[in-house]
Structure formats: structure tokens, C-alpha cells
Amino acid sequence: MEITFLGTSSGVPTRARNVSSVALRLPQRAEAWLFDCGEGTQHQLLRSDLRSSQISRIFITHMHGDHIFGLMGLIASMGLAGTGHPLEIYGPPGLEEYLRACEKYSYMRIGDRLRVHLVKPGLVFEDKEFQVTCLPLKHRVTAFGYRVTEKDRPGRFNLAKAQKLGIPPGPIYGDLKKGKVVTLDDGRKINGSDLCGQPEVGRKMVYCTDTVFCDAAVELAQDADVLIHEATFAHKDAEMAFDRLHSTSTMAAQVALLAQVKQLIMTHFSPRYMPGNDLTLDDLLAEARAIFPNTIMAKDFLNYAIPRRKALAQSLH
DSSP: OEEEEEEOBSSSOOSSOOSSEEEEEEGGGTEEEEEOOOTTHHHHHHHSSOOGGGEEEEEOOOOOHHHHTTHHHHHHHHHHTTOOSOEEEEESTTHHHHHHHHHHHTTOOOGGGEEEEEOOSEEEEEOSSEEEEEEEOOSSSOOEEEEEEEOOBOOOBOHHHHHHTTOOOSHHHHHHHTTOEEEOTTSOEEEGGGGBOSOBOOOEEEEEOSOOSOHHHHHHTTTOSEEEEEOOBOGGGHHHHHHHTOOBHHHHHHHHHHHTOSEEEEEOBOGGGOTTSSSOHHHHHHHHHHHOSSEEEOOTTOEEEOOOTTOOSOOBO
16 A cells, blocks of 8 residues: 655645645555545646556545546546546535536536445445545535555465365365365364464555544544644644634644554645745644654655555655
């Protein structure tokens, strides 16, 4: 699982940062999931090593333009490129009406390629490998945070041990690899768990934007490997943050601390902290690290590989 930041500015793009979009790459299944799709996202994809044909699901947090204005352009381009596969889009009330209105008035034929799912608190999507849940955040409009959980996988199967026990090869090995108890023809019962190493703990990524500090963000982020959280304002501008229902750097850090996450990545920065101003993003980073040291700041095209719990390899590049 690898995160690619395609847009890290709030409200409007800057020369260095586009508006909100984050891709989660799933190399084991050659696909990517997109979280938000601000204007210009398809151009950001062209500048990255991601391909639009890899995108199978898009999760929208809320209906503000800096999070959705890139949707129709991306959908149109994917259709012209002939990707063929359906595109699953998840989001709050109003999302389907918005997309269908764009389809109607731009004379674009989406047809059955687009499947829109209205999200509610709780389970959003699940298959054999992943589960996606959401909770409502605290913003000026209905907004949701998303949690992606990779399911635990059985440990490595000890083939030599199985052969030493005289277990005949065949479909039975598949059940043993899953940790099941099987009965051999000679009556012996073999517990597959005894032939497998320690299970590989699934990784967890949480995406929270836009929101002021709220308990739901803490609940959603519990024990996450990576929390991506908006940090629109500096602590000095907390009054503005409360007024606009956005987070400060210290709020993002408090969520990470309370939820006991492994890594905080801040994003969605106001252009007011551009270099040369009284406060810069370096100040926001220092504020957050004073509360939660394991904090980094996102930038456009940053790649972050989410390590497994037992992995010690460098994950950031």
C-alpha cells in the first residue's frame, strides 16, 4: 500500500500545490483508489507515475469544489481512453445529482460505467482483502472521513514441515494455508495454524478532511498506521479555524496523539503560509511536532509506502 499526494493546498491551487486529492495504490491488485478529486487532478496524474486506468474507486469526503471539481474531467478522460471497467464512486448526499447534472448539460454519456454509492456512517465497502468505513466529521457541510483497513493475512506456510508430516500435496494445502483444521485420510487432524508463521497484521490508513477537531476523527483514526489529516491553519489562527470549521496544525496533532497513530501526515494547507509570510509551513510543522513528534507535511507528489508493523525498512521517499 502506497500513498501518493496529488494535491495538498486548501481552497485554491498555488504554483507548488494543487487542490485536494490523494491516491492509495494497491500494487497487489494493480489498482488505485482516489480520495477526493479537486480541479486539475487528472493533470497531476499525468505528472505522476500513476495511470488513470488504474483507478477503480473514488471516495469523496464532501461537496466543496476544491474536493470535487476535477471529477467530471477525470471521468470524461477515462471514458475517452476506453478503460472499460466500471468506476465506483462513494460520497455524501448530492454527489450523484451533481454528476448526473454535469453529464446532462455537458452532453456526456456516462452510461453504466459510473456507479455512485451514497455513504452513511459505518461500512462503505468490503471485499476479501480490504474494508472501508466512514464517520461524519465536523464541517460547514456534510463531510466524511474514511478509514481503509487491510485485513490480516495468514503467516508464511511452512511447506517443509507439511511434507515432513506426510501431508499429501493438493487442494488440502490451500485450506492449511488459511489456518483451517483439516482431517487427513488416515484420520489425523492437522491445524493449519501450526504450519503457518505469525499472521501479517493488516495496515490501516485514515483520511480526515475537511473538519475542525472532533471526536469522530479520533475514533476513526484509532491505532492507524497513517493518519492523513487536514491542517489548514496555524495555531495562532485558531479563531479562524473554529469559524470556518477547519483544523489547525495542533488539532491534527491532538487527533494523532489521542488515537495513538503511528504516523501523522498533514495536508490541505492555506496559501497564507507561503514562504515569505510571517508564518510559514515550517511553523505549522513545529507546532504539530511539539504535540506529536512523528509528524510530516505532505507535498504534491510525495509518495509514502505504508510499512507493515514488523517492517523496519525506510518507508518515505
